[in-house]
Amino acid sequence: MSRVYRPQHVWIDRQVVDSPITANVVRQLAAVPMDVIDGPPPLPAPADQAALMTLAKKHLYLTAQKGRFVRDCPGASSRATDERLCCGYVIVDTVSNCNYDCTYCYLQSYINTPYLTVYANIDRLFEEVTAFLRARPHQLVRMGSGEFSDSLSLDPLTGFSGLLVPFIRQFPNVLFELKTKSDLVEGLLDVEPRGRVMVSWSINPQSVVQREEHKTAPLAARLRAAQRCLEAGYKIGLHFDPLLHFPGWEDVYEPFVKQVFQAVDPRAVTTMSMGSLRFAPDLKDVVQARFPKSRLMTAELFPSDDGKIRYFRPLRAEMYAKMWGWIRRYAPDAPLYLCMETQTLWQQTFGHAPSCSADVEQHIQTGKIPLLVT
Numbered sequence: 041m042s043r044v045y046r047p048q049h050v051w052i053d054r055q056v057v058d059s060p061i062t063a064n065v066v067r068q069l070a071a072v073p074m075d076v077i078d079g080p081p082p083l084p085a086p087a088d089q090a091a092l093m094t095l096a097k098k099h100l101y102l103t104a105q106k107g108r109f110v111r112d113c114p115g116a117s118s119r120a121t122d123e124r125l126c127c128g129y130v131i132v133d134t135v136s137n138c139n140y141d142c143t144y145c146y147l148q149s150y151i152n153t154p155y156l157t158v159y160a161n162i163d164r165l166f167e168e169v170t171a172f173l174r175a176r177p178h179q180l181v182r183m184g185s186g187e188f189s190d191s192l193s194l195d196p197l198t199g200f201s202g203l204l205v206p207f208i209r210q211f212p213n214v215l216f217e218l219k220t221k222s223d224l225v226e227g228l229l230d231v232e233p234r235g236r237v238m239v240s241w242s243i244n245p246q247s248v249v250q251r252e253e254h255k256t257a258p259l260a261a262r263l264r265a266a267q268r269c270l271e272a273g274y275k276i277g278l279h280f281d282p283l284l285h286f287p288g289w290e291d292v293y294e295p296f297v298k299q300v301f302q303a304v305d306p307r308a309v310t311t312m313s314m315g316s317l318r319f320a321p322d323l324k325d326v327v328q329a330r331f332p333k334s335r336l337m338t339a340e341l342f343p344s345d346d347g348k349i350r351y352f353r354p355l356r357a358e359m360y361a362k363m364w365g366w367i368r369r370y371a372p373d374a375p376l377y378l379c380m381e382t383q384t385l386w387q388q389t390f391g392h393a394p395s396c397s398a399d400v401e402q403h404i405q406t407g408k409i410p411l412l413v414t
């Protein structure tokens with residue numbers, strides 16, 4: 041099992057002292073120094089982003105979400121979305137920053153606070169989600185909490201999933217995704233999700249996990265956790281993301297695909313996606329400072345039209361085509377989509393391309409996630 045996070049210090053905003061999330065954290069981290077404060081933690085904010093990020097992983101701050109919990113995925117509002125297709129996802133922002141430490145994590149150039157923030161005012165979260173879903177009774181809303189953190193890496197501390205699942209399963213028009221690189225699913229197993237919750241795993245070959253996905257669960261443990269969730273009634277998803285290119289990558293990724301589908305029946309997987317390494321330009325310096333041994337940033341990487349840095353397009357096309365060829369051997373009807381990629385690359389990979397982002401949404405939903413099942 042992946043190790044449970046243990047911060048150096050817990051800071052509790054007085055506004056959330058009565059939250060059940062706070063009560064769970066206090067119980068689980070009784071031996072860790074804790075302070076109740078008014079306002080943000082009194083910590084220095086290093087000007088150097090790499091130093092700030094390293095400090096931020098050591099401090100846990102429980103506070104109230106003062107902005108909106110629910111918003112559109114950044115892909116929907118990024119530049120060049122006519123060509124670059126987005127999947128119509130809705131983000132639920134419950135945690136900001138992550139206790140895991142993946143080399144390529146975009147949060148390293150995004151986070152600007154020297155702590156990991158958990159939004160503990162869960163009552164308001166539930167009010168906002170209720171209003172959002174009730175306003176869309178005829179639409180299947182795909183929402184998830186894994187955009188600015190790992191959805192389950194703090195779950196043994198916060199008990200969030202044990203509160204979320206009984207709440208979310210009352211809505212017939214939602215599929216709530218918990219996206220993780222952990223195997224911390226104990227909090228889910230005794231709660232019946234009634235088809236409304238999907239647990240999904242971002243997966244990479246074990247050698248990549250060891251080299252680039254620090255502190256996360258091993259691949260085999262993630263796949264075992266997926267099997268346990270399936271048996272407990274959860275939908276599951278697999279994200280082959282980010283695919284990384286390095287000399288001999290095919291010799292690593294082909295057996296990896298086989299390992300995945302030997303552990304998990306592909307017919308039981310609700311959604312699958314593929315994406316390749318992508319990041320904002322200012323991530324490169326932070327990664328080189330924090331992970332000087334990583335070869336990730338020595339690859340040939342180029343700016344795309346949306347401002348992100350990616351592998352050269354022909355190389356991405358080759359990687360997707362080979363991956364789809366290997367996946368197809370086990371899962372010819374896989375509900376596979378490309379994450380934040382262009383129509384051209386969809387065409388080159390699958391031989392067809394959705395004409396717009398709404399088609400991507402339909403592609404993902406086709407027949408797999410019935411609306412209004414109670």
Ligand code: SF4
Nearest residue numbers: 138140141142145189
């Ligand atoms: S698990 Fe996700 S959010 Fe956490 S460090 Fe890795 S990439 Fe970032």
